[in-house]
Amino acid sequence: MSETQAGTGAATAAPALPPVPAIELDGVVKEYVARGETVQAVRGVSLSIAEGEFFSLLGPSGCGKTTTMRMIAGFEEPTRGGVRLHGQDVTGVPPNKRDVNMVFQSYALFPHMDVWENVAFGLRRKKVPEAEIRRRVGEMLEIVDLTGREKRRPREMSGGQQQRVALARALVNNPRALLLDEPLGALDLKLRQAMQIELKRIQREVGITFVYVTHDQSEALTMSDRIAVMNDGLVEQLAGPREIYERPATAFVAGFIGTSNLLNGAVERIAGGFAVLPLGEHGRVLVEAAGHSPGDAVAVTVRPEKITISTEEPAGDVSAVRGTVSEVVYLGTYNSYAVKLGDVAEMTVFQQNAHDSTTTAERGDSVWLSWQPQHSYAIGS
Template identity: 75%
Template sequence: MSSPVGENRPSGPRELGYDVTETKTAGAPAGTDLAAIELRGVKKTFQAHGDAVAAVRGVDVAIGEGEFFSLLGPSGCGKTTTMRMIAGFDEPTEGEVFLHGQDVVGVPPNKRDVNMVFQSYALFPHMTVLENVAFGLRRKGVAKAEVARRVGEMLEIVDLKGRERRRPRELSGGQQQRVALARALVNRPRALLLDEPLGALDLKLRQAMQVELKRIQREVGITFVYVTHDQNEALTMSDRIAVMNDGRIEQLGTPREIYERPATAFVAGFIGTSNVLSGTVARAGGGRAVIEPGPGERIVVPCDAAPGEEIELTVRPEKIDVRSDPPAGDGCALRGTVTEVVYLGMFTNYNVATSTGAEVVVFVQNVSSADDVATRGDSVWLSWDPRHSYVIGA
């Protein structure tokens, strides 16, 4: 998917009328300045068949100006309900919602300075692209010349110039999604809420649109709050991610922090593929603890655990090497038997049953067309750098 080009293209958010004088760098920790969006002690309970069902169980989060912020979690974790409370479609049972410092609990959706894009896009099928994008401006009574200027600039940003006269049925899924984005952004909201907007697209188009969404957000310079259950989407686009589970935020951080240092077993298992190992510390010292599952085996963990203490740790599959001989040095070494080998193009997936009783997944990059480093049934050694062992909850 090509990026928009052209000498007449607006150069940034100021030309589109966005106030960027107080905008912080995307990804900057919220709280140092006035947050774009802040939730304090927010809870939401629904009544179902006479019972109270807690959808959101106490969320505290501040989203900075200009951030691409994602709410990530499985179905039913409370992420969409949280977004709907920001938008005003649902009101919190308890807690406060602030938009740019103003408490908006009780304020209707049309009075909040945010717009929302849904998975269905909700385009008017009988209207052209231009008419769909201009709809909100015309409802507000914006002058005709101003409508034409702003719609033209926004269609340029979302790479739909030249398709003004087409109707939604004449567009691809990705183009329809960009029309919905343009329609929301042309109203110049201070924040845009996106509820799984790429869910209806096929994988290749969804991946291309992830890059496009991040580009558009960077160009208009406003806060995006994005709801998704897709970990790759969140990791690709976000400045920060809130991983939700059972109505609570399990971890809040940058994509790298959440992937490399998961705070809970849930986060470790939900974000990508992770191997969770546990054991009793045999010896410790110098800021390292060592688990010794068997002769010649060791799992070295950077932590302050004491001998005899039970610890749980995680290590990512791509950090592990598979070899036939015991590794030299004082790094991690674990014996096992290959139970499955799956070729996946860019890498090969090995499942290894280890002496700890845990099955470890290993990703080995296919840097050549050589045969697999091991086959099913082979006895192997797994090795990795101790700095890739991370104690869950540390």
């Protein structure tokens, strides 16, 4: 499933060296002094981004994701730790000497230049011959579908067009990595979704490493090969989209990515390959036994769409809890139910509005919620 280019050296006899990662961060810390106080924006991030990977830094505002990206670009220097681009330490190397390009959140197009001059800017600085500039800029404008608009000024273009100019201006230089700082943030939903697909297509086409900063979890899940979920200056989880969603490593990740239910309990016994967490009169939760022993206090998550609502107590080795429907929200393709388990928890349940859906609970109904044991995980806090 990975978009990473497969190694081409399979036929050669020499033992393949492990490929040099495009970007490596090694215990990177960034401190600011604001009003006499030292603030840590990034508190020790280590990660390695492979060549050709679509890598996302995902987190709420203030989590350090943009600062991390700016350290890769060279706009900020780490207080401690190192940044390596293709194995080379770039500490102290100014942004104009780093072979990475950035797409800025506000596009930062040059307002006094037309589209053509904007896109040609980097190539001109690199003293590329004029004929080659003409060819490459033309090709790039074609890729981003802006052919015929070369003479336009940025202010004469729509947000989506400006966005594509910004992308072309960075990509035309054929950088070793492209850094994108919430590039779709200013676009409306429809355009944003179209651009997500477009970005992914372009990334596949040019095969360049993309580092994508966003606070939008659906954006990150849609496009990324791997995602680093950041919170408070640290990486909470680094994994593929599916794993981030299905197996959140921490309560923060579970809560930040999609909607999640959190139940606290203690393991009572291990039976039939499952750890059993009784919730008193509200039922019980089963999780896979591995790593648990009786007496452990654990927090367990389950996604709303994994839960089935029924009026009868479900049978078999499933988690089953009982509560009262306190809210029903019709959301088109699905209903969202809020179910209160006394004062233990309030759970969110999504149920598809399939045409044969029979279980339609009403507010005040007493219902059973059940899900398969493999859909809940004990997480760290």
